[in-house]
Amino acid sequence: MGWVTLRVPQARRITYVAAVLETAATGAQAPAARADGERGDGVASQGSEPGLREYLRSLRRYWWLALLTFLVVLGASIASLYVIEPVYRAEAEVLLRTEESRQLFPRTSGATPGALTRSPGAELVYVESDAFREQAERAAGEEAEVEVRGRPLDPGAPVSSALVFVAEADTAREAQEAAQAWAETYVAVRHESDVAETTELRDLLIETRDLLLLRQAEILAPVAALDEAVAAETDPVELSRLLNQRLAIQRGLAPVLDPVEDELRRATNQISGLDVDLRVMQDAESLAYVSAAAERPEERANGSLRQSVLVGVVAGLVLAGGAVSAAQALRRGRRR
Numbered sequence: 001m002g003w004v005t006l007r008v009p010q011a012r013r014i015t016y017v018a019a020v021l022e023t024a025a026t027g028a029q030a031p032a033a034r035a036d037g038e039r040g041d042g043v044a045s046q047g048s049e050p051g052l053r054e055y056l057r058s059l060r061r062y063w064w065l066a067l068l069t070f071l072v073v074l075g076a077s078i079a080s081l082y083v084i085e086p087v088y089r090a091e092a093e094v095l096l097r098t099e100e101s102r103q104l105f106p107r108t109s110g111a112t113p114g115a116l117t118r119s120p121g122a123e124l125v126y127v128e129s130d131a132f133r134e135q136a137e138r139a140a141g142e143e144a145e146v147e148v149r150g151r152p153l154d155p156g157a158p159v160s161s162a163l164v165f166v167a168e169a170d171t172a173r174e175a176q177e178a179a180q181a182w183a184e185t186y187v188a189v190r191h192e193s194d195v196a197e198t199t200e201l202r203d204l205l206i207e208t209r210d211l212l213l214l215r216q217a218e219i220l221a222p223v224a225a226l227d228e229a230v231a232a233e234t235d236p237v238e239l240s241r242l243l244n245q246r247l248a249i250q251r252g253l254a255p256v257l258d259p260v261e262d263e264l265r266r267a268t269n270q271i272s273g274l275d276v277d278l279r280v281m282q283d284a285e286s287l288a289y290v291s292a293a294a295e296r297p298e299e300r301a302n303g304s305l306r307q308s309v310l311v312g313v314v315a316g317l318v319l320a321g322g323a324v325s326a327a328q329a330l331r332r333g334r335r336r
Contacts, residue, residue: 058328069323070316077312081303087168089301090175092183093292094163096120101161106286116277118287123163124150127186135189140181144169148182162291172297179294191284198281202274205267212264219257222249 059066096118097105105116126132127148136146144167150160163186167179217224226246233239280286 055324055328059324062324062327065327066320066324069320073316073319074309074312077308077315078305081305081308084302086170086300087302088170088172088175088297089166089168090172090179090294090297091167091292092165092179092290092294094165094183094186094288095291096123096161096163097287098161106280106283116280116287120150120160120163124148126190127163132186132189136182136185139185140178143174144178146178146182167294168301176294176296183290183294187285187288187290190288191281194287195278195281198274198277202271202278205271205274209264209267209271212260212267215260216257216264219253219260223253
C-alpha cells in the first residue's frame, strides 16, 4: 500500500493550527468555569476574609498614618480641657414638710396640723420669685448660677418632698458656697415669711372675732336689758313674766344671732389653731431644713481628664481606622 501525499498550502496550515489551539483552550476553561460555579457559595461565604486580610495589609502599610491620627485626636481631646472654661457643680438639698414627710418633723397637736405643710410646686414658684432671688444673690453673691429643682428627673418617679439647689461656678469652692448659701437662705427667709403671714392672719382673725363679739352684743342688747331687770326683780309673778319675755325675745333673735355665733366659733377655733402653729414655728427648721449640705466637687461638670482620655481613645481609634480606609481607597484609585 503506498502513501498518498496531500499538499496543503502554508496559509491554510497556519489557520488550522490556530483553530485547534483555540478549541483546546476553550475545552480547558469550561471545566474550570464549572468548578468555580460549584464552589461559588463557599467563596461567597469567605468573601469577608480577603477583605479583612487586605485591610490588615493596608494597616501594616499605613501604620504611621493610623498612629498619627490617633495621637492627634487624643491630644486634641485632652487639650480641650485647657481651652474650655471649667465649670464645677454642687448641690444642696432642703427637705420640705409635706404630707409624705411629716413624720420627719416635730409633731403638732393643734386643731389644724395640716396647715403646717408645704407644697413643692408652690415652693418652686416662691424660689423663682424676684424677691427671693434678690435675697439669695445678696447672700451668696453673683459668681455662680443657681437652679432649683423640685421633682426627680425620672418622669415616672413620685413627686419629691425636697428642693435641690444646683449651683455652677468657675471654681469648686464658689459652687459649694453658692449652693449652701441659697439653701440656708431659703430656710431662713421662708421661715420668716411663714411666721409673718401666720401672725398677720391671726391678727386679722382676732379683729374679725372682736367685730363678731360687738355684733353679738348688739343683737343681745334687749336680752341683756331684761337680764338686769330679772336680777333686780323680787316679785315672783313679775319675775316669771320677765323670764317668759326674755325667752320670747331670744327665740326671735335666733335667725340673726345663730349665724353670728357660728362665725364667732369658727374664728375662735382658727385663732387657737394658729396659736399652735406659731408655737411650733418658733423652731426655724419646723417646716424645712437643709437635709444634705453642699459638698465641694472634685471633678469638673463639663469634662474631666478621665472622660477626655476615654473620649479621645474611642474617637482616635475610629478616625484612625477611617484614615487607613481612605488611604487604601486612594491607592486603589491611583492603580486604576
